[in-house]
Amino acid sequence: MNDQFLNGLRREPAxxxxxxxxxxxxxxxxxxxxxxxxxxxxxxxxAASVAALALAFTFPAVRTAxxxxxxxxxxxxxxxxxFDPQRMAQLWSSSxxxxxxxxxxxxxxxxxPSPPVAYSTVDxxxxxxxxxxxxxxxxxxxxxxxxxxxxxxxxxxxxxNTEKLQSVLDALGITDVSVPTALDGQTVSxxxxxxxxxxxxxxxxxxxxxxxxxxxxxxxxxxxxxxLAEIGLRLLxxxxxxxxxxxxSVDWRSTLLVPVPATTATFHQVEVQxxxxxxIEIGGAFNGARxxxxxxxxxxxxxxxxxxxxxxxxxxxxxxxxx
Amino acid sequence: xxxxxxxxxxxxxxxxxxxxxxxxxxxxxxxxxxxFFRYRLRDDSVAEDLTATTFExxxxxxxxxRRDVAGFATWLLAIARxxxxxxxxxRRVHAPLEDAEAVRASGTPEEDNARESDGERLRALLAQxxxxxxELISLKYGAGxxxxxxxxLTGLSESNVGTIVHRVVEALRRDW
Numbered sequence: 363m364n365d366q367f368l369n370g371l372r373r374e375p376a377x378x379x380x381x382x383x384x385x386x387x388x389x390x391x392x393x394x395x396x397x398x399x400x401x402x403x404x405x406x407x408x409a410a411s412v413a414a415l416a417l418a419f420t421f422p423a424v425r426t427a428x429x430x431x432x433x434x435x436x437x438x439x440x441x442x443x444x445f446d447p448q449r450m451a452q453l454w455s456s457s458x459x460x461x462x463x464x465x466x467x468x469x470x471x472x473x474x475p476s477p478p479v480a481y482s483t484v485d486x487x488x489x490x491x492x493x494x495x496x497x498x499x500x501x502x503x504x505x506x507x508x509x510x511x512x513x514x515x516x517x518x519x520x521x522x523n524t525e526k527l528q529s530v531l532d533a534l535g536i537t538d539v540s541v542p543t544a545l546d547g548q549t550v551s552x553x554x555x556x557x558x559x560x561x562x563x564x565x566x567x568x569x570x571x572x573x574x575x576x577x578x579x580x581x582x583x584x585x586x587x588x589x590l591a592e593i594g595l596r597l598l599x600x601x602x603x604x605x606x607x608x609x610x611s612v613d614w615r616s617t618l619l620v621p622v623p624a625t626t627a628t629f630h631q632v633e634v635q636x637x638x639x640x641x642i643e644i645g646g647a648f649n650g651a652r653x654x655x656x657x658x659x660x661x662x663x664x665x666x667x668x669x670x671x672x673x674x675x676x677x678x679x680x681x682x683x684x685x
Numbered sequence: 686x687x688x689x690x691x692x693x694x695x696x697x698x699x700x701x702x703x704x705x706x707x708x709x710x711x712x713x714x715x716x717x718x719x720x721f722f723r724y725r726l727r728d729d730s731v732a733e734d735l736t737a738t739t740f741e742x743x744x745x746x747x748x749x750x751r752r753d754v755a756g757f758a759t760w761l762l763a764i765a766r767x768x769x770x771x772x773x774x775x776r777r778v779h780a781p782l783e784d785a786e787a788v789r790a791s792g793t794p795e796e797d798n799a800r801e802s803d804g805e806r807l808r809a810l811l812a813q814x815x816x817x818x819x820e821l822i823s824l825k826y827g828a829g830x831x832x833x834x835x836x837x838l839t840g841l842s843e844s845n846v847g848t849i850v851h852r853v854v855e856a857l858r859r860d861w
Binding site for chain 1: 708711712716720723724733736737740741742743744745746756759760763766767770771803807811822825826837838854858861
């Protein structure tokens with residue numbers, strides 16, 4: 363193919379332009395960001411807020427259920443649980459129960475969440491987040507840091523109501539589960555520390571690294587967490603045996619269970635920064651969301667979620683490079 | 686054929702062993718990005734502005750590519766594509782069709798005149814191409830990117846890139 367004529371537009375940049383630009387670039391160089399490690403690990407470590415934020419970008423349809431479900435648990439490790447979204451949809455479409463409204467009626471905001479605030483530097487955002495923010499040293503080609511935002515600390519409490527929860531189960535036709543009576547009238551207090559998001563964009567898509575110290579959840583004494591978890595799993599559409607098996611086998615004091623729609627995503631455990639994390643790969647469109655990957659992990663007292671429309675290998679590589 | 690986007694071995698070997706020589710990377714990549722914009726747009730001064738914008742966007746994060754300088758080159762072109770797209774999106778409605786300024790050249794006056802003439806002819810031909818095809822030609826002949834790199838940047842398959850480029854080149858050659 364004779365294409366020599368197509369080289370006719372190539373020119374060397376003007377030397378003066380090259381020099382001036384080089385000088386401007388070097389002027390951009392500032393001191394590297396140094397980040398100290400978080401000194402302590404709050405006892406009740408849950409990635410609920412982190413995971414929920416990340417899930418919002420990938421699994422919008424299960425966000426509500428995930429938030430409602432996950433906030434009751436604390437985590438050092440992550441585990442996936444596959445559920446059938448069609449089965450869940452059938453379950454919920456057969457009743458007039460509005461989970462969001464129902465939960466909303468039981469939630470009392472002690473310190474309502476403030477809107478996220480944008481910051482221009484990681485240092486400023488770290489100060490706002492009250493923790494040193496960590497950033498990836500490697501990013502997918504074409505993506506650059508486009509925004510940093512921090513949502514302030516907030517706090518709310520959830521009032522247990524056995525009767526209401528039982529009525530939900532009844533309305534959904536789940537008659538083989540009993541709500542623990544110890545829950546009735548009890549209050550679960552949840553304090554969510556600041557949550558920071560580093561957003562990397564390429565002009566079209568976004569990769570988001572969300573990080574936070576753990577929320578602090580005060581559970582009333584005597585609450586059977588495994589029983590509550592079993593109820594949550596049933597609300598996701600799992601059958602009785604599977605819900606029971608999972609509820610009994612998971613260490614709820616250290617594990618965050620992340621619902622994954624089985625029809626559109628796969629998940630597996632991965633090693634992230636010498637710890638164990640969860641990688642979720644979304645194969646294609648799901649209720650308007652694009653395919654992509656999500657990695658959840660905790661390290662050095664911070665819980666992370668890295669998600670975006672990238673391949674699982676790239677997502678993991680980004681996660682591994684967070685420092 | 687044009688030079689490839691891949692960085693020379695000495696820069697790559699440096700990157701594997703130690704911190705890359707970013708000045709060398711800059712010297713290597715600047716003409717590629719600049720010429721991408723020259724092929725992509727009609728205005729040399731705009732090409733300089735957008736080249737500067739591209740490098741400024743990338744420069745702060747270049748240390749992310751300490752161990753992958755080749756990745757930095759691809760990343761730089763990805764940023765350049767977006768910068769061009771943003772620019773075209775912003776001015777497409779009112780951009781004059783004949784806004785090309787004189788082509789810079791160096792050589793004898795006769796050589797310069799000939800190059801300017803060919804350059805303007807080529808610019809005029811490129812201006813008639815659909816946007817996607819002009820972008821592919823800009824990446825291929827302006828930035829000197831490989832079909833593989835273009836495929837990675839555009840989401841097209843490598844064979845599709847080759848097919849489209851071949852077809853466009855043949856069409857341009859007929860009109861040349």
